[in-house]
Amino acid sequence: EAGVVQSPRYKIIEKKQPVAFWCNPISGHNTLYWYRQNLGQGPELLIRYENEEAVDDSQLPKDRFSAERLKGVDSTLKIQPAELGDSAVYLCASSLGGYGRLVEAFFGQGTRLTVV
């Protein structure tokens, strides 16, 4: 079974440019998370989806970040315009979700963003 797939693996852009990341969760996983991981830090939640609904986006900087999960499967995370401080690894994770169900979150390989 394929795990969580993210693309691209690496991205280098100039500041003020837009960038988008894509995530394909494990088949059948209802919950999808986007995390940002700065160097030497733990993952920080940006947004959590239950199917196509964003149930927790309180940590998403909405002035420049946006996300969508159309049809409740794949998801994209966009930054426009990017700033130097956005340089980080963006991790996508998915889990089955649902009370009483396995809640392990499986992570993708991440997209390492460098803003220059």
Add this chain to the structure above:
Amino acid sequence: GENVEQHPSTLSVQEGDSAVIKCTYSDSASNYFPWYKQELGKRPQLIIDIRSNVGEKKDQRIAVTLNKTAKHFSLHITETQPEDSAVYFCAAGSSGAGSYQLTFGKGTKLSVIP
């Protein structure tokens, strides 16, 4: 919201010794506590988790203990091996809207010296 503190930030042990990493959490509603291992340049991977209805769980050389009253939980690795060298993250999760909201600690870089 939840706040997870993790200590120490770095830990060096001799091969064969034990390693202990401790975390505290603030939200008494948290009831799921996973531990992830992240090797350099790789994705975080779950190594063990514990739910609030148990106090201890063991899987071979790895064990996790939970003290709900004190709101802290710990990871214990016995007979450490060089391949245990990695960054370890604890997390605390509370259920809501059908899934768990996970808050991670800042990580502990474990180095096992051969």
